Amino acid sequence: REEERGMSERGGIGGADLFGYVGIESVLDQMRRKTVKAGFEFNIMVVGQSGLGKSTLVNTLFKSKVSRKSCTPNYEEKISKTVRLHAVSHVIEEKGVKMKLTVIDTPGFGDQINNQNCWEPIVKYVNEQYEKYLREELNVNRKRRIPDSRVHCCIYFLPASGHSLRPIDVEFMKRLGKIVSIVPVIAKADTLTLEERQEFKERIRQDLEANGIHVYPQRELDEDPEDRILNDRIRDSIPFAVVGTDKEHQVNGHKVLGRKTKWGIIEVENVAHCEFANLRDLLIRSHLQDLKDVAHNVHYETYRVRRLNESNMNLSELVLSSWPLQNKMDKCETESHL
Amino acid sequence: LPCWMLSSLSIEDQEDIQFPFAMRDLPPVSHSAGHPCSPKIPPRANPAGLNSQIPPLPMRSPVVSQVSVDCPLSPASRPRSPWGRFDPYDSPEDQDKEYVGFATLPNQVHRKTVKKGFTFTLMVAGESGLGKSTLINSLFLTDLYKDRKVPNAEERISQTVDIIRHTVSIEEKGIKLKLSIIDTPGFGDAINNTESWRHVEDYIDHQFEQYFRDESGLNRKNIQDNRVHCLLYFVSPFGHGLRPVDVGCMRALHEKVNIIPLLAKADSLTHSELHRKKMKIREEIKEFGINIYQFPECDSDEDEDLKTQERILQDSIPFAVIGSNIQVESKGRKFRGRSYPWGVVEVENPAHSDFLLLRNMLVRTHMQDLKDVTREMHYENYRAQCIQNMTLMMVQEKKRSLHERFQAGREAEFPLPLAAIDTEKERQIIEKDEELRRMQEVLDRIQEQMQHSQRGSC
Numbered sequence: 001r002e003e004e005r006g007m008s009e010r011g012g013i014g015g016a017d018l019f020g021y022v023g024i025e026s027v028l029d030q031m032r033r034k035t036v037k038a039g040f041e042f043n044i045m046v047v048g049q050s051g052l053g054k055s056t057l058v059n060t061l062f063k064s065k066v067s068r069k070s071c072t073p074n075y076e077e078k079i080s081k082t083v084r085l086h087a088v089s090h091v092i093e094e095k096g097v098k099m100k101l102t103v104i105d106t107p108g109f110g111d112q113i114n115n116q117n118c119w120e121p122i123v124k125y126v127n128e129q130y131e132k133y134l135r136e137e138l139n140v141n142r143k144r145r146i147p148d149s150r151v152h153c154c155i156y157f158l159p160a161s162g163h164s165l166r167p168i169d170v171e172f173m174k175r176l177g178k179i180v181s182i183v184p185v186i187a188k189a190d191t192l193t194l195e196e197r198q199e200f201k202e203r204i205r206q207d208l209e210a211n212g213i214h215v216y217p218q219r220e221l222d223e224d225p226e227d228r229i230l231n232d233r234i235r236d237s238i239p240f241a242v243v244g245t246d247k248e249h250q251v252n253g254h255k256v257l258g259r260k261t262k263w264g265i266i267e268v269e270n271v272a273h274c275e276f277a278n279l280r281d282l283l284i285r286s287h288l289q290d291l292k293d294v295a296h297n298v299h300y301e302t303y304r305v306r307r308l309n310e311s312n313m314n315l316s317e318l319v320l321s322s323w324p325l326q327n328k329m330d331k332c333e334t335e336s337h338l
Numbered sequence: 339l340p341c342w343m344l345s346s347l348s349i350e351d352q353e354d355i356q357f358p359f360a361m362r363d364l365p366p367v368s369h370s371a372g373h374p375c376s377p378k379i380p381p382r383a384n385p386a387g388l389n390s391q392i393p394p395l396p397m398r399s400p401v402v403s404q405v406s407v408d409c410p411l412s413p414a415s416r417p418r419s420p421w422g423r424f425d426p427y428d429s430p431e432d433q434d435k436e437y438v439g440f441a442t443l444p445n446q447v448h449r450k451t452v453k454k455g456f457t458f459t460l461m462v463a464g465e466s467g468l469g470k471s472t473l474i475n476s477l478f479l480t481d482l483y484k485d486r487k488v489p490n491a492e493e494r495i496s497q498t499v500d501i502i503r504h505t506v507s508i509e510e511k512g513i514k515l516k517l518s519i520i521d522t523p524g525f526g527d528a529i530n531n532t533e534s535w536r537h538v539e540d541y542i543d544h545q546f547e548q549y550f551r552d553e554s555g556l557n558r559k560n561i562q563d564n565r566v567h568c569l570l571y572f573v574s575p576f577g578h579g580l581r582p583v584d585v586g587c588m589r590a591l592h593e594k595v596n597i598i599p600l601l602a603k604a605d606s607l608t609h610s611e612l613h614r615k616k617m618k619i620r621e622e623i624k625e626f627g628i629n630i631y632q633f634p635e636c637d638s639d640e641d642e643d644l645k646t647q648e649r650i651l652q653d654s655i656p657f658a659v660i661g662s663n664i665q666v667e668s669k670g671r672k673f674r675g676r677s678y679p680w681g682v683v684e685v686e687n688p689a690h691s692d693f694l695l696l697r698n699m700l701v702r703t704h705m706q707d708l709k710d711v712t713r714e715m716h717y718e719n720y721r722a723q724c725i726q727n728m729t730l731m732m733v734q735e736k737k738r739s740l741h742e743r744f745q746a747g748r749e750a751e752f753p754l755p756l757a758a759i760d761t762e763k764e765r766q767i768i769e770k771d772e773e774l775r776r777m778q779e780v781l782d783r784i785q786e787q788m789q790h791s792q793r794g795s796c
Contacts, residue, residue: 049577051577051578053576111581111582112582113531113532113534113582113583114531115529115530115531159467159574159576160467160606161468163466167527167528187576188575190606191575191603193677194679259608260608261605261607261609261681262609262689263680263681263682263683263690264680264681265680266678272679273679
């Protein structure tokens with residue numbers, strides 16, 4: 001995107017000075033080809049009580065069976081006693097573009113009788129990924145492409161109670177909103193009528209504001225008025241009321257993804273029924289790169305600054321401390337070098 | 339089977355026992371949808387072994403017989419019952435036989451109970467947002483929660499579980515029902531829910547305690563029965579069966595109150611999901627040993643309708659319910675329901691939910707049974723345990739005072755102890771303790787000497 005802007009500026013100022021066609025814009029093509037070859041990485045975390053449809057939603061989002069649940073035929077959900085994190089990676093391809101998608105599941109969150117501090121393993125995991133990246137960055141011999149396991153986006157599932165946020169929701173989002181982009185969604189939203197849905201969302205937004213929780217897209221990060229307008233529209237409909245399914249039914253002659261009940265078929269991709277399509281567009285079609293950028297430029301940088309300040313060392317010392325991670329013989333040489 | 343405690347202290351609530359008679363002879367009560375068959379209640383398994391339709395009458399009720407035994411009346415001169423329609427002697431085959439005439443008692447009782455009215459206490463528990471209040475309003479066609487303010491997340495953080503009691507008097511066809519609904523807002527909402535059900539448990543115990551006190555008191559005429567007859571437990575449809583909170587709570591309460599598990603917000607589930615979830619919940623209930631309310635067994639001579647009805651009820655646990663406070667219109671009809679962009683859900687449609695089953699069960703067929711089980715099983719358990727605890731405390735007190743006196747050495751003042759054997763054993767134990775202590779002292783001294791000599795030698 002930066003290239004683009006630079007190009008237009010140059011084009012605006014010096015356009016009259018160029019004789020003929022230079023071909024600057026082919027840089028875009030080259031970039032595109034390279035990124036397509038290299039592929040994208042996207043790490044998404046799903047958090048919520050068991051049974052809210054997290055795995056189903058991820059499968060529906062990426063139109064493939066990327067979640068553990070679908071891989072085992074007679075999968076019996078057992079509520080685990082502690083919060084553990086499972087990261088599963090798949091490479092999915094569309095129109096020649098490869099994406100390495102990692103879904104991080106958090107079974108056990110919010111399921112126990114006493115859920116005190118159940119967010120801590122998650123906070124720890126997120127920070128660990130940042131730490132890993134930081135270490136790689138500080139290495140002497142850096143890899144060309146640092147493997148990025150940082151969490152780009154965290155989808156938080158709210159049960160469709162129709163009232164407001166629960167204490168556990170507030171606590172979780174307060175803590176994680178500072179270190180990762182949170183996208184709250186209302187799970188299994190086919191239990192709310194449209195009026196109830198609006199009221200619920202309104203109350204959630206009020207609760208979020210009252211508690212100082214900033215969810216994605218954050219207001220402060222809007223870069224220009226265009227972005228602002230687009231993001232305002234998104235912010236007005238957060239949290240998205242979603243319904244997920246992997247079953248198809250016939251409606252009016254087409255096959256649609258939906259849930260069939262005795263009183264009608266809930267079409268997942270129909271915006272009049274639920275906001276799944278909006279969520280998908282946000283996450284994948286329009287803001288995927290933005291999520292990664294925000295994770296890298298904002299959250300990661302915050303972590304990095306905090307880490308460097310905390311350890312009370314300056315950069316070189318930290319670098320020295322990370323060197324023993326590689327080969328030990330280099331240490332003596334480089335010390336003498338300094 | 340209920341434990342029949344025929345001690346002289348137990349009160350049999352006369353009006354309550356005779357309720358099944360009254361209800362059975364009532365014409366079918368129908369308000370909205372018409373019901374083709376009149377609901378009947380299966381009588382409880384008869385402990386006296388009498389294979390008759392009429393359960394044994396309590397000893398204390400005055401048997402008003404309009405006939406003296408010396409001169410049996412001929413059928414023609416038998417006084418007609420004021421409830422002409424329900425006269426059990428009206429059938430042609432009975433005209434020739436001679437009867438005493440007490441089969442009209444149910445009708446007499448009916449009149450009395452109608453005047454007095456019934457009470458029923460229902461408790462609801464479950465996470466907030468599962469539609470408890472809406473369901474209560476739908477069940478009893480009332481609006482108990484008109485000016486309700488739902489607390490937001492901030493207010494909820496420091497909230498404990500409240501117990502709120504709503505009382506409403508409903509009257510239908512001349513029969514009064516005083517319904518008490520106990521709500522438990524805040525249940526299961528906190529981050530740490532280990533204390534959630536403690537308040538509920540305490541409340542139930544408190545009601546039992548109060549009734550026990552009243553029962554053992556001197557003036558027993560107007561005892562208020564506030565005991566909880568039934569607990570509707572709302573299980574969330576979003577989970578995979580029962581959650582740990584659900585299991586913990588139900589296990590803490592299953593010996594104190596009749597638990598009926600409900601699957602809330604059932605319109606979020608498709609037919610197959612619903613079936614699977616019900617199976618799962620039933621399995622888990624068995625697995626964790628939770629004793630939910632069991633529907634009474636039908637005697638083999640009951641008619642088939644009743645048996646199938648009971649079987650349907652048994653197979654529908656947990657009841658999948660939907661509630662609604664608003665009326666919607668569809669296809670020319672107006673009904674209570676929920677309107678979605680993809681269709682309209684009808685609350686009272688048996689194909690959509692088990693709401694009707696629940697309401698019939700609760701109000702029309704099993705209300706008396708719920709009260710009976712509460713009275714006979716749960717309350718009696720509580721009472722027995724209470725009395726046991728009291729006697730245990732008394733015995734311990736006596737033992738302690740005896741022990742003190744023994745220690746002081748005043749053996750001559752031994753009153754006749756309640757349990758003579760125990761004090762003998764206690765004395766032996768105390769003697770042995772003394773011995774052991776002396777031996778320990780001797781050992782210590784020997785050890786000291788050894789150490790001393792060892793140090794000396796070094």
